[in-house]
Amino acid sequence: MANSKITQDIEMSKSFFQSLFEVSEGERIKNCIQCASCSGVCPFGHLMVFPPGNMIAHLRADMFNKLLATDTIWLCISCYACTQICPQKIPITAGLMTRTKEELVLAGNVPSELQQAFENSQRYGNVMGQSPRKRGEWAEGIEPKIPLMINKKSAEVLWFVGDYPSYHPRVASTSRSFAKLLSVLGIDYGILGPEEVSDGDSQRLAGEKGLFEMLADKNGKAFAKYEFSKIITTDPHSYNALKNVYPELGISYPVQHYSQFLSERIDQLKPLIKQELKARITYHDPCYLGRVNNVYEEPRNLLTLIPGVELVEMVHNHGSSLCCGGGGGGMWLDGFQWEKAHARTSEWRINEALQVEADVLAIACPYEAPRFEDAAKMNPKAAKLVVKDILELLAEAL
Numbered sequence: 505m506a507n508s509k510i511t512q513d514i515e516m517s518k519s520f521f522q523s524l525f526e527v528s529e530g531e532r533i534k535n536c537i538q539c540a541s542c543s544g545v546c547p548f549g550h551l552m553v554f555p556p557g558n559m560i561a562h563l564r565a566d567m568f569n570k571l572l573a574t575d576t577i578w579l580c581i582s583c584y585a586c587t588q589i590c591p592q593k594i595p596i597t598a599g600l601m602t603r604t605k606e607e608l609v610l611a612g613n614v615p616s617e618l619q620q621a622f623e624n625s626q627r628y629g630n631v632m633g634q635s636p637r638k639r640g641e642w643a644e645g646i647e648p649k650i651p652l653m654i655n656k657k658s659a660e661v662l663w664f665v666g667d668y669p670s671y672h673p674r675v676a677s678t679s680r681s682f683a684k685l686l687s688v689l690g691i692d693y694g695i696l697g698p699e700e701v702s703d704g705d706s707q708r709l710a711g712e713k714g715l716f717e718m719l720a721d722k723n724g725k726a727f728a729k730y731e732f733s734k735i736i737t738t739d740p741h742s743y744n745a746l747k748n749v750y751p752e753l754g755i756s757y758p759v760q761h762y763s764q765f766l767s768e769r770i771d772q773l774k775p776l777i778k779q780e781l782k783a784r785i786t787y788h789d790p791c792y793l794g795r796v797n798n799v800y801e802e803p804r805n806l807l808t809l810i811p812g813v814e815l816v817e818m819v820h821n822h823g824s825s826l827c828c829g830g831g832g833g834g835m836w837l838d839g840f841q842w843e844k845a846h847a848r849t850s851e852w853r854i855n856e857a858l859q860v861e862a863d864v865l866a867i868a869c870p871y872e873a874p875r876f877e878d879a880a881k882m883n884p885k886a887a888k889l890v891v892k893d894i895l896e897l898l899a900e901a902l
């Protein structure tokens with residue numbers, strides 16, 4: 505009996521290892537040299553029972569069952585720092601970590617707060633569990649009116665708004681700022697409103713591939729109803745899904761993050777940005793804009809458009825940026841992370857902004873305003889530090 509259990513475990517381990525080869529460049533996992541750089545760079549590697557390099561060692565020893573028996577892999581916030589640093593170019597985040605989370609989801613080993621986000625996404629099409637009918641409410645009262653694709657049928661660009669920019673009261677301010685900028689630039693655009701659902705990218709990275717595919721299918725069907733030449737979004741997670749993952753499902757459109765879209769119009773924007781802002785600003789590179797998609801300079805170029813701005817870099821910048829903690833399901837695992845780590849990466853990031861004596865921590869991702877503002881409230885030295893999206897700073901400078 506004991507022997508058959510051991511044989512079963514070994515077979516499961518081998519089959520899981522084999523399944524990693526199906527991920528793009530997945531076979532590279534065979535080339536791991538056990539240098540432990542991945543585990544060292546991981547913000548929570550020191551707290552994981554099995555950090556990434558150690559996971560690979562256990563897979564080689566056919567001991568995947570040991571990995572499944574722990575829950576500390578949920579500390580992984582899919583920040584891509586391990587993938588970027590790996591000298592063997594092993595797709596650790598997209599392969600090893602995400603596939604392991606998928607197995608944990610199948611085994612029902614999911615922290616309850618993450619399970620709630622999955623259920624909300626399934627039932628309501630957004631992680632907050634809000635009514636789909638209210639998805640366009642953030643746009644009410646704005647003049648000129650935010651155009652809906654259902655009325656327009658065609659537009660130059662389709663703005664994919666996303667969950668947090670639609671529903672979160674703090675983040676909706678960023679959406680209103682973007683609407684203002686699109687209006688002054690005379691852009692012909694439309695939004696899907698209640699026809700849009702969550703992009704699903706963070707749910708996918710948290711192990712819910714089936715849910716991701718269901719959400720992508722709904723969005724793909726909504727896109728197909730209208731004519732437009734590209735999609736724009738304020739959310740690096742939506743950008744990543746639309747650019748890199750939806751095409752695998754046959755949903756393929758040109759897509760830009762707002763920083764790329766506005767940077768292409770910088771000559772038109774420059775004379776409109778008139779208000780001086782005498783401030784020392786530091787910019788936080790979001791993982792899914794910078795490290796994953798290599799967009800580093802466009803956000804900085806937009807910030808330096810504002811007269812009076814002095815741009816300074818934190819110790820972790822560009823490719824070494826420190827995750828805000830919200831990716832890969834981290835946004836819905838705050839309680840779990842606190843219980844395991846008694847620390848939040850967002851609080852470390854606030855310290856870094858204070859170290860360079862910044863007045864403003866500039867951001868470009870909807871996960872970040874709530875996370876960094878909460879973290880700043882925990883630090884008495886950060887009372888004067890302002891957290892603002894680049895869109896808010898630009899709209900205020902008009």
Ligand code: SF4
Nearest residue numbers: 536539540542557590
């Ligand atoms: S960084 Fe790459 S090569 Fe080094 S231990 Fe991690 S997976 Fe292996």
Ligand code: SF4
Nearest residue numbers: 546580581583584586
């Ligand atoms: S993706 Fe980030 S959090 Fe996850 S294992 Fe890699 S370094 Fe750690």
